[in-house]
Amino acid sequence: MLPGAYAKAMEWRAEGILLNVRRHGEHAAILDLFTKDLGRHMGVLKGGASRKMAPLLQPGAQLDATWRARLDAHLGAYSVDLIRGRAAEAMDDRLSLAGLSAVCALLSFALPERHAYPGLYARTLALLDGLGADRWPEAYLTWELALLEETGFGLDLSACAVTGATQGLAYVSPRTGRAVSAAGAGEWADRLLPLPGALMGLAGGDPVEVVAGLRTTGHFLTDRLAPALGEKPLPPARQRLVDLIALRAQPRST
Amino acid sequence: MADAPKDIEALIEIMARLPGLGPRSARRAVLHLIKKRGPLMRPLAETMTRVADTARECLNCGNIGTADLCPICTDDKRANGQICVVEDVADLWAMERGGAFGGRYHVLGGTLSALDDIGPEDLRIPRLVDRVTAEAVTEVILALNATVDGVTTAHYIADAMAGSGVSVTSLAQGVPIGGELDYLDDGTISAALRARKAV
Numbered sequence: 001m002l003p004g005a006y007a008k009a010m011e012w013r014a015e016g017i018l019l020n021v022r023r024h025g026e027h028a029a030i031l032d033l034f035t036k037d038l039g040r041h042m043g044v045l046k047g048g049a050s051r052k053m054a055p056l057l058q059p060g061a062q063l064d065a066t067w068r069a070r071l072d073a074h075l076g077a078y079s080v081d082l083i084r085g086r087a088a089e090a091m092d093d094r095l096s097l098a099g100l101s102a103v104c105a106l107l108s109f110a111l112p113e114r115h116a117y118p119g120l121y122a123r124t125l126a127l128l129d130g131l132g133a134d135r136w137p138e139a140y141l142t143w144e145l146a147l148l149e150e151t152g153f154g155l156d157l158s159a160c161a162v163t164g165a166t167q168g169l170a171y172v173s174p175r176t177g178r179a180v181s182a183a184g185a186g187e188w189a190d191r192l193l194p195l196p197g198a199l200m201g202l203a204g205g206d207p208v209e210v211v212a213g214l215r216t217t218g219h220f221l222t223d224r225l226a227p228a229l230g231e232k233p234l235p236p237a238r239q240r241l242v243d244l245i246a247l248r249a250q251p252r253s254t
Numbered sequence: 255m256a257d258a259p260k261d262i263e264a265l266i267e268i269m270a271r272l273p274g275l276g277p278r279s280a281r282r283a284v285l286h287l288i289k290k291r292g293p294l295m296r297p298l299a300e301t302m303t304r305v306a307d308t309a310r311e312c313l314n315c316g317n318i319g320t321a322d323l324c325p326i327c328t329d330d331k332r333a334n335g336q337i338c339v340v341e342d343v344a345d346l347w348a349m350e351r352g353g354a355f356g357g358r359y360h361v362l363g364g365t366l367s368a369l370d371d372i373g374p375e376d377l378r379i380p381r382l383v384d385r386v387t388a389e390a391v392t393e394v395i396l397a398l399n400a401t402v403d404g405v406t407t408a409h410y411i412a413d414a415m416a417g418s419g420v421s422v423t424s425l426a427q428g429v430p431i432g433g434e435l436d437y438l439d440d441g442t443i444s445a446a447l448r449a450r451k452a453v
Contacts, residue, residue, distance in 0.1 A: 020369045022369065054401070082439075085440055088440070091405045094409050097406060104368075233371070236368060236373055
């Protein structure tokens with residue numbers, strides 16, 4: 001029996017975050033759902049391409065889904081109920097909408113199907129529920145760190161890879177993902193990635209620090225995670241979000 | 255049941271690929287056309303051949319016409335300084351059915367989409383920016399779908415227009431004519447409430 005989900009042979013019921021919807025034929029749609037205990041799971045929703053369903057099936061929606069199939073290997077069919085829609089609220093604010101798109105696109109990009117990530121699911125839920133909050137970009141950066149961690153490309157920011165020092169950490173090695181102190185970096189400093197306080201939860205919401213942190217996580221998403229997934233390009237939704245955060249980080253002219 | 259002759263089967267197969275038709279309905283449609291060969295099938299075939307030879311996208315706005323410039327772009331009365339941006343030609347036709355808009359259009363040919371990897375360079379956004387300057391446009395009306403991709407595209411276009419001095423507006427969202435609140439989704443009700451107006 002799956003914890004937190006009602007399941008029997010080739011049928012389960014669980015809550016999930018809708019990552020994307022792809023039209024399937026004229027009337028149906030294939031849903032890509034991220035659930036706590038089953039991870040990313042696809043299925044066909046009959047009538048999913050209808051006008052009636054369109055408002056419910058926007059990315060980020062929290063759905064109560066039942067999945068059925070004759071064999072486990074089959075794509076299977078969904079029936080869904082909306083628990084909470086997030087797109088309508090996010091549409092009022094550029095950053096929220098870009099954030100919603102980036103989170104859904106990155107999950108769809110990075111996670112394998114049918115592999116549970118309960119920790120990442122809980123963090124994603126909290127992140128999406130906090131859309132529009134003042135320090136949301138900082139929370140997003142922390143979420144990207146968690147995504148890297150869960151997919152096997154986590155950063156080790158506990159101590160300097162060269163000296164072992166735990167203080168004065170200023171860089172991240174682009175190869176190993178380990179922290180490096182200013183003293184340990186020496187003449188290699190210009191080849192290392194920045195380690196802003198935001199990556200260690202110290203920034204206090206400073207958007208400049210968040211942008212610097214996103215530059216570092218972006219390196220590992222592009223140069224480590226993407227090649228492992230078959231050189232798929234990183235979803236452009238992430239870059240749009242980073243551009244918007246960077247725009248807000250710029251000093252406003254009076 | 256014996257199959258129809260090879261040519262007729264081929265026609266049924268092609269018809270079955272049309273939206274709204276399946277193999278059975280395509281078979282019925284073909285049978286009907288064959289029975290009405292003179293008054294229906296021949297004019298249909300001739301018209302389809304003619305349209306297949308002449309139909310093309312308007313070089314200016316992306317609408318479908320039979321000349322390099324569509325009738326809307328060549329009509330001087332439509333040059334009122336307003337451009338309505340739509341996702342697809344079907345949306346343009348829907349706007350024209352209402353008859354409420356007297357300006358010109360710009361068909362993007364889609365929306366930005368992370369899933370389908372459609373970026374700004376895949377849409378007619380650069381051409382829209384050129385038109386705003388060339389046609390002395392004062393207002394760009396974004397009539398895009400109220401979906402995550404549609405609104406993301408609207409934000410992108412608004413950003414691209416920033417600093418041009420052009421007013422960028424979008425269609426209102428809310429209760430449709432004849433709509434009942436009980437049947438509306440939460441998001442639409444929230445949007446309608448936020449966009450409420452004095453009566």
